[in-house]
Amino acid sequence: MAERLVGRPAPDFTLETALGDGSGFGKASLSDYKGKWLVFFFYPLDFTFVCPTEIVALSEAADQFKALNTEILGASVDSIHSHRAWINTPKNDNGLGKLNFPLAADITKSVARDYGVLIEEEGIALRGLFIIDPEGELKYQVVNHNDVGRSVEETLRVLQALQSGGLCPINWKPGDKHLVAK
Numbered sequence: 001m002a003e004r005l006v007g008r009p010a011p012d013f014t015l016e017t018a019l020g021d022g023s024g025f026g027k028a029s030l031s032d033y034k035g036k037w038l039v040f041f042f043y044p045l046d047f048t049f050v051c052p053t054e055i056v057a058l059s060e061a062a063d064q065f066k067a068l069n070t071e072i073l074g075a076s077v078d079s080i081h082s083h084r085a086w087i088n089t090p091k092n093d094n095g096l097g098k099l100n101f102p103l104a105a106d107i108t109k110s111v112a113r114d115y116g117v118l119i120e121e122e123g124i125a126l127r128g129l130f131i132i133d134p135e136g137e138l139k140y141q142v143v144n145h146n147d148v149g150r151s152v153e154e155t156l157r158v159l160q161a162l163q164s165g166g167l168c169p170i171n172w173k174p175g176d177k178h179l180v181a182k
Helices: 051-060 062-066 080-087 110-114 152-164
Strands: 014-018 025-029 037-042 070-076 103-105 127-132 138-144
Touching (some): 037 152, 051 070, 062 152, 080 103, 127 152, 138 152
Parallel strands (some): 037 070, 070 103
Antiparallel strands (some): 014 025, 014 103, 037 127
16 A cells, blocks of 8 residues: 555655756756645656646646746656657647746656656556645645546646635635634
8 A cells, every 4th residue: 555645744856857948957856846835747758648738738827826836847757858859849749849847857766656656567657746835745646547637727726725724625616615613
């Protein structure tokens, strides 16, 4: 059984990244996001079919996340060079085009393993998405089969619910009332 992550400090990481504008490389560490919320997501591989739909959609919603003091970081087991090539490949050629966040390279697969999303026998990650609060606590995780993409709308809704500070019932949306503990 996988170790519980939610409600605990997020596993630390330092990864090389391909910058979202395709111009070069950088590094990202969990500590870089201290004081901000982080949506940290894993996807299986570059140059695949479902992955670009998610990555591009998250990039297009980046301003909505920024307005909520939230950064986005994507990761897979591919190299920074593969990430950069994918970013610099036009969308109509199965590329991503420019992104509003970096893509991290988990070549050693250690971070995917730490977050419980590594499929050991295949050497790739499941679609795992994690919301980490400004103090580094993992507040939310969703992991699903690689055939099914995630929802940007649901990620935003959960982020806003977490930031609201109240007890949020099913389908809670900003402006809805919180539950009152009795």
